[in-house]
Amino acid sequence: VSINIDNLVDAVEAAESLEEKFERTSEDLYQRCLGYARSNLASWQVLINFILNNKSRKGYVVKLCNALKNDTNVTVRRRVEDVSKLFEDQGPTYVVNNLLWRIGCRKDEEQVDNGKFFVNVKNPNGSTSWSCFAFVELSLVQQDTGARFSRNFEHKFGAGGKADKFHPLMLWSQVEDQYIKDNTLLIEANIKVLNVSGVEETFGIAEKEIGWFHDAMVVPEIEEDYLDTESNQDELEKDLLVILRCEKVSVSVQQSTLMAQSKYFKARLSRNWSKYSLTSLVEEDEKEFSLTRTINISGYNPTAVKTLFDHIEGYPQMMKECQAFDVLGDMLLLCDYYIIPEPVKIILDKMENTPVTADNLVTVFETGKKLEINERLKHVADVLIRRSLTYAGANLASWQSVL
Numbered sequence: 001v002s003i004n005i006d007n008l009v010d011a012v013e014a015a016e017s018l019e020e021k022f023e024r025t026s027e028d029l030y031q032r033c034l035g036y037a038r039s040n041l042a043s044w045q046v047l048i049n050f051i052l053n054n055k056s057r058k059g060y061v062v063k064l065c066n067a068l069k070n071d072t073n074v075t076v077r078r079r080v081e082d083v084s085k086l087f088e089d090q091g092p093t094y095v096v097n098n099l100l101w102r103i104g105c106r107k108d109e110e111q112v113d114n115g116k117f118f119v120n121v122k123n124p125n126g127s128t129s130w131s132c133f134a135f136v137e138l139s140l141v142q143q144d145t146g147a148r149f150s151r152n153f154e155h156k157f158g159a160g161g162k163a164d165k166f167h168p169l170m171l172w173s174q175v176e177d178q179y180i181k182d183n184t185l186l187i188e189a190n191i192k193v194l195n196v197s198g199v200e201e202t203f204g205i206a207e208k209e210i211g212w213f214h215d216a217m218v219v220p221e222i223e224e225d226y227l228d229t230e231s232n233q234d235e236l237e238k239d240l241l242v243i244l245r246c247e248k249v250s251v252s253v254q255q256s257t258l259m260a261q262s263k264y265f266k267a268r269l270s271r272n273w274s275k276y277s278l279t280s281l282v283e284e285d286e287k288e289f290s291l292t293r294t295i296n297i298s299g300y301n302p303t304a305v306k307t308l309f310d311h312i313e314g315y316p317q318m319m320k321e322c323q324a325f326d327v328l329g330d331m332l333l334l335c336d337y338y339i340i341p342e343p344v345k346i347i348l349d350k351m352e353n354t355p356v357t358a359d360n361l362v363t364v365f366e367t368g369k370k371l372e373i374n375e376r377l378k379h380v381a382d383v384l385i386r387r388s389l390t391y392a393g394a395n396l397a398s399w400q401s402v403l
Contacts, residue, residue, distance in 0.1 A: 003036045005050065012060040037064050038076065038094040044399045051402075068095045069403045072193040077141075078103050080185040093122065097193040098400050099132055105187070119189055121157040130198030131158040134191055140170075140179045141186040148188065149179075158198070199400065242269070243294045244309055249302035251309045255293070261312050264338045269293070297334075304330035311343055319346065323354045325384070329367035332377055348380065356391040358401075364388040 003011050011033045018026035041047050041064075054061050076094040091104040100122035119136050134157065139150040149170065179185055240255040242265075258265040297305055304327045307318040322328060328351050335344050356364050368384030371377040396402055 003032055005040060005046075008033060008036060008050075008064075009054045009057050009060045012064060013057070016060070033064065034067055034071075034074075035077070037068060038074075038096065039092050041068065042093050042095045042100055042399055044397055044402045047399050047402045065403050069098045072097055073191070075188060075190045076101065076103065077189075078187045080187065081183070083180055083183050083185050095399070095403075096191055097132075097196060098199055098403060099193075099196070101189075101191060103138070103187050103189045117187065119155075119191075131156055131196070132193060132199075133157075133195040134193050136192075137190040139188040139190075140175065141188050142179060143181045143184065143186060154194075241292045243292055244297055244305060245294060246297045246300055246302040246305040249306050251306045251313075253309050253313045257313060261342060262338050262340045264340075300334055301327055301330040303327050304334060307331060308334050308340070308343060311346075312340070319343070319350075322350060325351065325354065325360055325364045325367045328354075329371055329384075332371065332380065333374065336374060336376055351380070351384070356387050358395065361388055361391060364391075 001007075011029060015026045015030040015033060018029065041050060051061055051065075074094075074096045076096065078091055080091075091102050093100045093102045095101075102120040102122070103117065104120070105117045117138055117140075119138065121132055121134075133154070135152070135154050137150050137152050139148040141148050175185070242253050242255050242258055244251050244253065255265075255269055259269055260266075303318075303324070307322055307327060308331045310316070311319040328347050331347050332344065335341065335347070354360075364384050365388035368381045368388065370381075371384070372381035374381075
């Protein structure tokens, strides 16, 4: 049964299921899958369609993609069906270690009977300076016996060297006598990648260079008249400390600060609200009670909880340094839920001024999708989603980047 783009993932799954009891069969089948993938997924259009069409089976897709990107010891084979066209046909390309490789043959112009076989590595898209140092074993394979005639060489491809490495294996008349059968020739290259540098993850186009300008983020109206400047101090226990806990993170805030900044906490912490369990601690020096209240917060990023409430308490350092879109997004959701409008503009400015990059691209998109279910934050969500898609459109138009 031939492997094709429609059954490739099925074949990988079958290879994995056979691994325990039929190890050799499993490995042979998996290598066939990799061979097909190396020859057919060297296109970002094909690769994206392949990933999307098999997203429900992402484990097998990731396994294939990891091999294409990270394998450093690979054997690729080229079967030339019509030897008369060998010197015209450039031959297929193969994905090895996130680079495009090709093997072929040319006749020596000075010595007609001398055929030179070559290995070519294609310059990666988006990389202006790159290099790949590799050890290559180039072989001709006898079709009857499987015997190989091989030559080894080391070469630095790309920057500081040539993309092509020619190697004279034998006289062409010998090739015709010993290795061509039914007008067919088998060539094999075992490639051991020793070092790669300068192969970028993306095209390297910065967001500010893309030439796309989005609308400024509109500050959502969390709540009008949110500050109660005339809080009745008689309703507050003096020096009461509120401990906010999210998973293993805790942050302490004065109750008066929470009630001044948030209508939610003003209502929940007032004397008229249902009683909380209070923990009494005796201060040795004053011999008087200091009361604390603990509120558990769940469903949010713990770092977002600490960053936001530290800022409210007067410790803004974490907020100033924050560039993580998932943390900024959860802080917006916290501000919306607990009706805390004051930090919103600061958070939006942080989002506005933090660039989308290859490292945070998925996080920006994910944050946008998370925020869009909140009607008040939908405009913010739309901006984040458009920014991430625009960056992806400019930078992921290469199979190396997609991998």
